[in-house]
Amino acid sequence: MAMADTNTPPAQMQVSDEVAITIKGMNKWYGQFHVLRDIDLTVQRGERIVICGPSGSGKSTLIRCINALEEHQQGSITVDGTPLSSDLKNIDKIRSEVGMCFQHFNLFPHLTILENCTLAPIWVRKTPKKEAEETAMYFLEKVKIPDQANKYPGQLSGGQQQRVAIARSLCMKPRIMLFDEPTSALDPEMIKEVLDTMIQLAEEGMTMLCVTHEMGFARQVANRVIFMDAGQIVEQNEPESFFLNPQNERTKLFLSQILGH
Amino acid sequence: MSDTHAQSVAFVRTKEIAAKAPPVTDSGAVKWVRDNLFSGPFNTIMTILGIIIVAYLLSGLIPWIVNGTWEGDNIQECRAILAGNGGGCFAVIADRWPQLLFGFQYPDYLRWRPTLAFLLLFLAVPPALFIMFLPRWTLIATVVYPFIAYYLIWGGTILSPLVAALALAGGYLVFHRVERRGFVQGLGAGVVAAILIVWIGGFIASAGSNVLALETVESRAMGGFMLNMILGVVCVSLSIPLGILLALGRQSSLPIVKGFCVVFIEFVRGVPLITLLFVANVVLAYFLPPNANFDLIIRVIIMITMFSSAYIAEVIRGGLAALPKGQYEAGDSLGLDYAQNMRLIILPQAMKISIPGIVNVAVGLFKDTTLVSVISMFDLVGMIRGPILSSTQWTGVYWELWAAACVLFFTVCYGISQYSQWLERQLRTDHR
Numbered sequence: 214m215a216m217a218d219t220n221t222p223p224a225q226m227q228v229s230d231e232v233a234i235t236i237k238g239m240n241k242w243y244g245q246f247h248v249l250r251d252i253d254l255t256v257q258r259g260e261r262i263v264i265c266g267p268s269g270s271g272k273s274t275l276i277r278c279i280n281a282l283e284e285h286q287q288g289s290i291t292v293d294g295t296p297l298s299s300d301l302k303n304i305d306k307i308r309s310e311v312g313m314c315f316q317h318f319n320l321f322p323h324l325t326i327l328e329n330c331t332l333a334p335i336w337v338r339k340t341p342k343k344e345a346e347e348t349a350m351y352f353l354e355k356v357k358i359p360d361q362a363n364k365y366p367g368q369l370s371g372g373q374q375q376r377v378a379i380a381r382s383l384c385m386k387p388r389i390m391l392f393d394e395p396t397s398a399l400d401p402e403m404i405k406e407v408l409d410t411m412i413q414l415a416e417e418g419m420t421m422l423c424v425t426h427e428m429g430f431a432r433q434v435a436n437r438v439i440f441m442d443a444g445q446i447v448e449q450n451e452p453e454s455f456f457l458n459p460q461n462e463r464t465k466l467f468l469s470q471i472l473g474h
Numbered sequence: 475m476s477d478t479h480a481q482s483v484a485f486v487r488t489k490e491i492a493a494k495a496p497p498v499t500d501s502g503a504v505k506w507v508r509d510n511l512f513s514g515p516f517n518t519i520m521t522i523l524g525i526i527i528v529a530y531l532l533s534g535l536i537p538w539i540v541n542g543t544w545e546g547d548n549i550q551e552c553r554a555i556l557a558g559n560g561g562g563c564f565a566v567i568a569d570r571w572p573q574l575l576f577g578f579q580y581p582d583y584l585r586w587r588p589t590l591a592f593l594l595l596f597l598a599v600p601p602a603l604f605i606m607f608l609p610r611w612t613l614i615a616t617v618v619y620p621f622i623a624y625y626l627i628w629g630g631t632i633l634s635p636l637v638a639a640l641a642l643a644g645g646y647l648v649f650h651r652v653e654r655r656g657f658v659q660g661l662g663a664g665v666v667a668a669i670l671i672v673w674i675g676g677f678i679a680s681a682g683s684n685v686l687a688l689e690t691v692e693s694r695a696m697g698g699f700m701l702n703m704i705l706g707v708v709c710v711s712l713s714i715p716l717g718i719l720l721a722l723g724r725q726s727s728l729p730i731v732k733g734f735c736v737v738f739i740e741f742v743r744g745v746p747l748i749t750l751l752f753v754a755n756v757v758l759a760y761f762l763p764p765n766a767n768f769d770l771i772i773r774v775i776i777m778i779t780m781f782s783s784a785y786i787a788e789v790i791r792g793g794l795a796a797l798p799k800g801q802y803e804a805g806d807s808l809g810l811d812y813a814q815n816m817r818l819i820i821l822p823q824a825m826k827i828s829i830p831g832i833v834n835v836a837v838g839l840f841k842d843t844t845l846v847s848v849i850s851m852f853d854l855v856g857m858i859r860g861p862i863l864s865s866t867q868w869t870g871v872y873w874e875l876w877a878a879a880c881v882l883f884f885t886v887c888y889g890i891s892q893y894s895q896w897l898e899r900q901l902r903t904d905h906r
Contacts (some may be wrong), residue, residue, distance in 0.1 A: 282803050301811075309809030319804035323822050323903055332818060333808035365903040385808060 228436060231258040233389055233420045234279060239288030241274060241444075248274050249285065250444045258388075261421045263431040263452075266441035267467060272424045275441070276391045279422070280311045293388060309337050312382030316394040318374040320366035326353070326377050327362040330384045338385065345384070352380040356410050372403025376410050383414075390414065392423040426471060432456065440464045538562045542874075548867035566871045567878050570862050574878065577697015577852045578861050584629075584689060588700050591626040594619060595707070603893060606900065620708075627696070627704070629688035637675030641668040657813045658731070693771045697852035699882055704771070705853075706840040706886070709778040713839070714832065716779065717786025718825075722816060724791060735787070742784035747842055750777040755849040774846055782839040789831030793824035826901045833894035837887045854879050 234256040241249040248271045256262060264272045277283040279290060281297055281304045290297040292307045321329050330349035334340040340348070353359045356376035358369075366374055375395055382390060392411065396404045408430050415421055415434040425431070431438050431452055438455040440448045440463075448455070448464045456472075459465045511521045541561025545568075546552040552563035567574070576585055598619030601612035621635035649664030696704065723735035742750075754773040797820060805815035825832075847856030858875045862868055868875075 280807055282806060305809050305811060308807055311807075313807040315800055315804065317798070317800055319798075319800035321801070321804070321819055321823075323826065323901070333810060336814050336818065337809045367903060381808070 228257045228259045232256070233258045233260070233293060234422075235289075235291040236279075237289045239278065239285050239290060241271075241278065241283065241285045241287075248444050249278070252288070252446060254439075254446070256389075256420065256422065258420055259418050260437065261415050261419075261435050262423065262437045262439060263435040264422065264424045264439045264441060265426060265428075265431070265467075266447075270441040271444040272441045273393050276313075276393060276422050276424055279389075279391060280308050280313055282313075305337075309333075309385055310387055311389045311391060312379075312385060312387035313391045314375065314378050314382060314393065314395045316397050318366070318371070318378045318398075320374055320378055320381070322366050325363050325365055326358070326369070329366065329377060330381045333381070334384050349380070349384050352383045353377070355383070355413075356380045357406075370403060371399045372406045375399065375403075375407045379407075379410055379414070389420045389422070392421065392425065394424050394426075396425065396427060428456070428472065440467065442467070534560075538873075544568045549869065549871055552871075562874050562877075563871050564874050566862070566868045566874055570857075570868070573698060573857055573862065574854060574875075574882075575698045576700050577695065577857060579695035579697060579852070580691060580700070581689075581695070584691060587626040587629070587688070591623040592700075592703070594622060594626075598623075603897075625688065627691070627700075628693070629690045631679060631683050632686040633675075633679035633682050637672060637679050640675060641671040644668060644671045653813060658728070693769045694851075696771060698857050699854045701771075701846070701851065701853040702840070702843045702883075703886075705775060705778060705843040705846065708775050709782060709839055709843070710836045712775070712779045713783035713786055713835075716783035717790055717832075718821065720783060720787035721790035721794060724787065725794060738780075739784045739787050742780055743788070747778070747781050748845055748848060750781055751845055751849050753777065770851070774849075774851070778839065778843065781842075782835055785835045785838075786832055789828045789835060790824060792831065793826075793828035794820065796827050797823055826898075829894050829898055829901075833890060837890055840887060840890070841883060854882065 232255060234254070236252050236254040239249060239252040240247070252275060264275065266272050274283055278285045279292060279297075293310055295303050295307050297303060297307060320326075321332070324332065327346060327349055330353065331340075331342065331345040334345040334348065335342055350359055350362065353362055356379055358373055358376055358380075361369060361373060361377075366377065369377065379390075379395075395411070396407050399407060404427070408427060411421070411423070411430070412434050421434075423430075423435075435452050437449055438452050439446055440455070440459075440461070442463050448459065448461045450460075455464075456468065459468055512518045537560045539562065541556065541559045542564045543552060543555045543561060544564045546555055546563070546565040547569065549563065549566075552565050556563065572582065572585065576588060580588070598615050601608055601614075602616045605613065618639070621639045624638075625632055625635045645664040645668030648667035649660045651660075652663040653660035720735050720739060723731045724739065726732045726735070751774060754777040755770065758768070758773055801819055801823065802815065805819045810818065844853055844855040846853050847859060850856070852860060858879060862875060863870075863872070
């Protein structure tokens with residue numbers, strides 16, 4: 214999906230010096246298979262990072278490690294000053310502050326849109342129901358589907374479902390958002406509405422890590438693009454230099470393949 | 475294609491095609507009959523053959539019912555009244571109806587108590603089954619019912635069911651408090667608290683054995699369809715929660731919990747229910763202290779519950795396995811803990827998938843309660859086989875009695891099945 218050319222980012226999009234996520238020397242194996250190798254990554258608050266790479270390169274696994282959906286075996290991850298350890302309290306704390314959107318939305322099909330959005334605030338944050346519903350409606354309006362609040366996820370289109378998923382995460386007032394290929398399961402017509410929502414979020418200064426192949430999106434909102442291959446970070450740069458002047462041979466090949474048609 | 479573009483390969487639609495109603499074909503009863511009964515030579519033959527078989531069966535059944543008699547005190551009188559007209563001797567049902575329902579040992583002047591308990595069942599069950607239409611507080615009726623029913627059917631002091639209710643409430647409260655530290659710790663603490671209350675309460679109940687006491691009826695006096703209902707209702711309502719725990723335990727990452735659940739499920743599924751019932755009847759007595767008065771009905775309830783909970787656990791495991799991994803991850807990523815994730819997201823969906831399987835087990839369980847007749851308990855089947863058929867008055871009246879048993883069981887099982895289908899429709903949220 215081609216996006217409009219980069220303009221100067223709005224004032225809120227400036228990156229602060231505060232550190233949001235630190236990953237140091239992280240390694241992960243699936244059995245004998247070494248999926249993530251010596252990952253070092255620091256994310257500043259307000260940064261918007263796009264991670265791309267061929268399938269199987271470990272990019273999804275990397276962001277799933279950040280909220281402990283996957284366990285890493287070596288190295289350290291610190292999110293908002295909380296170290297990610299096997300301590301369940303820390304994991305729950307991190308998860309409630311890090312929102313995540315999945316490729317297949319993963320809405321709860323047995324609950325209405327509104328219930329999807331209020332469930333976690335009510336049970337995890339112990340927010341009163343009425344207040345949770347108000348917050349949910351606020352975010353549903355923001356993603357432009359307040360009129361669907363009482364429907365079930367099965368009645369919505371893919372794009373609408375993904376926007377609900379974003380609203381559901383936002384209801385927890387997260388400080389960091391992770392996106393795991395949020396548009397890969399969508400029809401072309403619906404990709405734009407989801408990307409627009411994400412751009413809006415970026416403009417409000419949300420810290421975002423986004424695994425995606427939407428290079429237009431990367432150009433427009435990312436302030437860093439990371440290219441991964443075979444479980445390693447191969448190259449990272451500002452989008453402009455990354456796309457116009459890739460250094461690594463593997464990156465060049467990848468870019469020529471995804472941009473070459 | 476409009477005329478202007480007819481000659482060119484390129485095509486631009488200039489006028490939108492309006493939606494039209496589907497074509498009207500012949501419909502109604504005639505069409506249905508033609509489509510479904512006589513759509514070809516083979517189907518026509520099958521239809522005629524089917525009609526002949528049904529007619530033959532009805533030609534025997536209808537006179538049996540219509541010409542049957544409900545009068546007479548024994549088989550000879552019955553036969554005299556019928557005078558060979560092919561009717562059934564339903565007099566046996568009229569004569570022995572109380573025995574079919576309550577067994578032959580339950581004191582007849584106390585039969586109002588199980589009858590009342592049965593009627594109260596219709597107040598206690600709807601809150602559990604139709605909670606979506608009723609306010610939540612009505613569930614109190616469901617929770618309180620078992621203790622009232624026990625008090626009514628068995629009698630004795632009201633303190634015993636009261637202690638049991640207190641133990642349950644106390645156990646739940648402790649569980650609720652400790653659950654924050656972890657589900658397993660909470661469960662353990664809850665069970666310990668409940669046992670403690672039962673132990674202390676046991677002394678109080680035996681000291682005050684005359685407080686509001688109803689006349690006690692021993693367990694071996696229970697019989698007839700009442701016994702089947704008691705076993706069915708108790709075992710179904712116990713084995714569903716137990717089955718859920720076993721299914722979750724089997725998925726657990728804690729090796730001891732998982733190991734216990736796997737061994738339990740595989741062992742119980744590998745053993746016939748009859749064997750377990752014989753164990754309950756005979757073998758358990760060897761393991762218990764000589765004076766221990768461990769009620770036979772409770773032993774049977776334990777065995778049937780164990781048996782069906784293992785099956786229900788496997789049914790629910792199927793439901794859990796059918797859920798996409800993303801549902802677990804979505805709950806996790808929102809910061810829900812294990813218990814919340816299971817209760818709010820995973821189980822509601824897994825249970826919905828498992829409804830047909832659970833109902834299958836529940837119906838099977840209810841019918842399997844007749845197996846207690848082989849360990850000399852006089853349930854409905856035991857009553858018919860034993861005291862009624864071997865009595866001098868009614869020896870040889872097979873058809874009528876077994877038909878009555880069929881009707882009783884069919885009514886309940888059909889009801890369960892209809893309920894489950896209705897529930898499935900209610901819970902369907904994935905359609906447009």
